[in-house]
Amino acid sequence: MKNVTAEILTIGDEILFGQILDTNAQWMSAELDLLGIRVVRKTTVGDNEPDILHAFTEAESRADLVLITGGLGPTNDDLTMPSLAKYFGCKIVENASVLAHVKDFFEKRGRDFTEMNKRQALVPEIAEVIHNSLGTAPCTWYERNGKIFVSMPGVPHEMKNVMKEFIIPKVRTFFQTPVIYHKVIRTVGIGESFLADKIKDWENALPHHIRLAYLPSVGHVKLRLTAIGDDRSQLEKDVQQLIDAFIPLGGKYIYGYDETSLEEAVGQLLLAQKKTIALAESCSGGFIQHKITQIPGSSAYFQGGIVPYHNQFKIDVLGVKASTLEKHGAVSEECVKEMAERVREKFNSDIGVASSGIAGPGGGSEEKPVGTVWIAFADGKQTITKRLQLTQNRILNIELTEIAVLNLVRKSLNQ
Amino acid sequence: MKNVTAEILTIGDEILFGQILDTNAQWMSAELDLLGIRVVRKTTVGDNEPDILHAFTEAESRADLVLITGGLGPTNDDLTMPSLAKYFGCKIVENASVLAHVKDFFEKRGRDFTEMNKRQALVPEIAEVIHNSLGTAPCTWYERNGKIFVSMPGVPHEMKNVMKEFIIPKVRTFFQTPVIYHKVIRTVGIGESFLADKIKDWENALPHHIRLAYLPSVGHVKLRLTAIGDDRSQLEKDVQQLIDAFIPLGGKYIYGYDETSLEEAVGQLLLAQKKTIALAESCSGGFIQHKITQIPGSSAYFQGGIVPYHNQFKIDVLGVKASTLEKHGAVSEECVKEMAERVREKFNSDIGVASSGIAGPGGGSEEKPVGTVWIAFADGKQTITKRLQLTQNRILNIELTEIAVLNLVRKSLNQ
Known part of the structure; x- marks a missing residue:
């Protein structure tokens, strides 16, 4: 597999002017890192077409995968869709399946469906549309010369859902990324350097296909094991073996694994x-x-x-x-x-x-x-x-x- | 005054790979917005010289002011200082005043001063050095063709301190920005649209030199008044007059002003x-x-x-x-x-x-x-x-x- 690179592009004046904190970009970076895809740049531009188009060109020149969030609302200052259509040289068309979803979304919530909402169904003709079950702004996917652009809503829970459900599996298939298996060991009550000292022999003996990252935060140190290969169950076994060997060394500091607080x-x-x-x-x-x-x-x-x-x-x-x-x-x-x-x-x-x-x-x-x-x-x-x-x-x-x-x-x- | 534009450039693999959340960029954007300076782009690049130099060139082409954070540690993967020296075509030299500060910083905390720490005193020859009282990484200032580059530490409290104490006043003088006075009215117990409806006549009658922004968050709505002119005490009076007129309309929802929680x-x-x-x-x-x-x-x-x-x-x-x-x-x-x-x-x-x-x-x-x-x-x-x-x-x-x-x-x- 070649090294796949990515750029994360955030569109919106509210991020540019500091009105809201961009937490999406960090989350996406971390997810790509877990896939073995290297983020080479993060960019934020405002709601104006020349800047957006310029950012598209730059991103395509340096990355294989461009993940875009924001600028998908139904109002005139939301320019991601028209900019994508212009960039890929195609028309904007009304997508029947998106329109049906948006109508249904409003109906189920007892809210009026207006002309304005109808605009959410306008997407570039060449785009592959991906379902956003938690909101009305559609997610779209573009392929050109072996590179991928993905446009997603900026609302964090909508973006995360569509990333997990559709984009990550699709990206893995497209770029044929290897199988990567992660396990996080969560420790408390010991500082990073003391823990590193306790486990140094274990760490030095890690096999080549498994790497270790220290992730310290207030009062806690997390250890992330990342195993790379092509057989998930084998990787799981390899990691479990390492954890079994870790326990006699640092086991009393472990309070949980993965997302457990x-x-x-x-x-x-x-x-x-x-x-x-x-x-x-x-x-x-x-x-x-x-x-x-x-x-x-x-x-x-x-x-x-x-x-x-x-x-x-x-x-x-x-x-x-x-x-x-x-x-x-x-x-x-x-x-x-x-x-x-x-x-x-x-x-x-x-x-x-x-x-x-x-x-x-x-x-x-x-x-x-x-x-x-x-x-x-x-x-x-x-x-x-x-x-x-x-x-x-x-x-x-x-x-x-x-x-x-x-x-x-x-x-x-x-x- | 011409419209001053800015780019915020964050340097560091830990931000790029999603290990930490970049809160600096938002804070700096908001501060620049308060000065009337328009942020046109935010960029994050990793710890590698070609990407950093490329980002410098791009930033200089589109902004008058480039605010850089990160990449200032004493280790080999911290490349901001050598990149700045290369970009501005000058040597790196040991700065005596920074060296004295770093030595003093370690002494006061009873920590050993090593050869490694000495490297914090190496700065590009043409840089103007600005004091960082809360840390050891120096802040540096560069002028070329009417544009400004500023490099600051990535540690948030150090960056904020140096911004408030030195950079913001220096930027205001350099670009001769007008006097801007802000007052935030903090309300609770009323939704944004209901509040907007209550105060619409007041809002429509705002004088030209004062603008209003709604800043909603969970359970709260903040209203920010921004007055632009050349006489601070007059602006303060103008804003106070508006607040006096606001109180009969929405006063019972006000719980405080500015930073009061x-x-x-x-x-x-x-x-x-x-x-x-x-x-x-x-x-x-x-x-x-x-x-x-x-x-x-x-x-x-x-x-x-x-x-x-x-x-x-x-x-x-x-x-x-x-x-x-x-x-x-x-x-x-x-x-x-x-x-x-x-x-x-x-x-x-x-x-x-x-x-x-x-x-x-x-x-x-x-x-x-x-x-x-x-x-x-x-x-x-x-x-x-x-x-x-x-x-x-x-x-x-x-x-x-x-x-x-x-x-x-x-x-x-x-x-």
């Missing part, structure tokens, strides 16, 4: 062990409960929680002893231990967890500077506590506390 | 009225408390809260009557009213608020479909309740509940 992984553990959880959050201010309850079905294991932001309510509402707060203060091992134990009792849950710390920017002292956080896990048999020393940044401290708490729950449940 | 605006109201707040969140799962506690200093008015996710804890922990839940269910006016009143008592606060609903995707019924949410505000004198009918999307329902609750508090405090 940490809060989902913890939820799955709780479900599997039929355990329930309750939270007492001080410095994290409800953020951990928010993350847990974002997951559909979390009511099966999440009982509830308390945010006793002021010390008085750690006593009155949660039941921490006044003497504990007097003697040790709220940001202390003793306090967070009682918080976890009391919230467990209050909500009649198997597990109680707690956070208490100084998120900043104010409130620090020499003994307990900004970023000092205590967390605890209680399950009735034992209470585990941990002191964290985080950053000067309030928002980051809240996020890092959330990750540390969920990781403490994960590790304790795995024991 | 809704949770900040509510916090400021509570502070000004010396009132405290507590929350009982069911369907919003802690998200409202999280938003409130993200604001530094929120402990002055936020007492705490309870997330009684299961009905039993609405009774046991919060003190809602069992008969209320039996008779009306948890997603009911009666339940949410009691929740707000009980949490107010529990946390001894001036104000108690509550949410209870069906976030989805499961749990809906014919009578109470997914997206049904009740919210309440209690201040000891009265309890106000409201029923919301939201969407099928769990994440969106949580966010819309948060906005509705904070808006209910805002409106009640403003009465």
Whole structure:
């Protein structure tokens, strides 16, 4: 297979002038990277025909595949379709199947179908039309001299759907890209360089057809294994073998694979062990409960929680002893231990967890500077506590506390 | 003044391959738009010299101002500086002032200064060096034939700082852009088209030198007034006059101006009225408390809260009557009213608020479909309740509940 190159072209004044953030281009790049197709350029132009045509010419000169989003609305400032017709030297025609789909789309939603909407069915005569089931703007495909242009709607969920369902398989067939199999190992609680050090022999021994990428983000490191070959089931086996060899080295940091988030992984553990959880959050201010309850079905294991932001309510509402707060203060091992134990009792849950710390920017002292956080896990048999020393940044401290708490729950449940 | 055009050029494989999202380009576009400079193209190229040089040539052919980010690290794959030197036909030299800054930067942080770090001081001979106080990669400025190239670090907070402190004022002077004054009016609780209808006479009567932009986002509509002239204090007066005329039309929807968020605006109201707040969140799962506690200093008015996710804890922990839940269910006016009143008592606060609903995707019924949410505000004198009918999307329902609750508090405090 030759090396296939791609250009991503975004059309729209709203992107050019900074009114909206272009997240499509990143998503498409990452998808192409997974296919082994090299993106060589990303371009954004506004809603004007000369710039669009110029961008088409440039893109065709340097890439085999040109993925275009945006400029497909029914109004006069949407110029992608007429520009494509001009570029490929053909007429614009009304496509009966698109028209039927648009009519049906409006009917099903009880909305009026107007003359304006009818314009969505106008496409360049030579285009192959690809179905956009989630919206009214059609997706179109063009071939010339072994190169491909694809025009897609700019609405992210419509673009993603049409890419996954139609464009990616079609591109793979057209360019005869090899079989590529990816597996992401998600880790938490260890920094990138420490993890790299632990697994260096394993990494150095990776076979030639499998490569490794480190993808770090706040509090997490993801490892992506990419296997290239022509037999998918063999590639899956090869990757699984590598993961089996990885587990003795770094397995205790793995919380999941592929798209599983940490809060989902913890939820799955709780479900599997039929355990329930309750939270007492001080410095994290409800953020951990928010993350847990974002997951559909979390009511099966999440009982509830308390945010006793002021010390008085750690006593009155949660039941921490006044003497504990007097003697040790709220940001202390003793306090967070009682918080976890009391919230467990209050909500009649198997597990109680707690956070208490100084998120900043104010409130620090020499003994307990900004970023000092205590967390605890209680399950009735034992209470585990941990002191964290985080950053000067309030928002980051809240996020890092959330990750540390969920990781403490994960590790304790795995024991 | 002639119309000044700009191109934004991002350099880096990590952006091209979709490993990170380019938020810089949007931010810079929006800043240029505020200056009245028209962005005509955004381009991303990878870490390779031919592509970078080609992009420079193209950018110079179509724009007066080229803003470049990325590719400034000290490693061999960072090619922006050598490419700029080649493009402008000059040598790379060690800049003494940059070297001193980089050494000082490492010393202050107690980190070792290596030969590798020394390379950060190598800049094209003809460049004007601009100070980057937040990092080690220097910012450089180039002038040729009335056009400007600026190279900046890709780290967002470094780029933003150098843009605000140095580049924007320098660009304004160079191109003699007019004085532009902006004011953003932030509204909540009214849709874009309804707001546009309410203010259409006001909008139609805007003077020629002031234009209006609608900037809608989830639950909010921002209105940006942009005044262009040559006397800043006169522009400020003109805009203030328009705002004074806006207030009788849409004033009750305004929660703040410019960068003020809704949770900040509510916090400021509570502070000004010396009132405290507590929350009982069911369907919003802690998200409202999280938003409130993200604001530094929120402990002055936020007492705490309870997330009684299961009905039993609405009774046991919060003190809602069992008969209320039996008779009306948890997603009911009666339940949410009691929740707000009980949490107010529990946390001894001036104000108690509550949410209870069906976030989805499961749990809906014919009578109470997914997206049904009740919210309440209690201040000891009265309890106000409201029923919301939201969407099928769990994440969106949580966010819309948060906005509705904070808006209910805002409106009640403003009465």
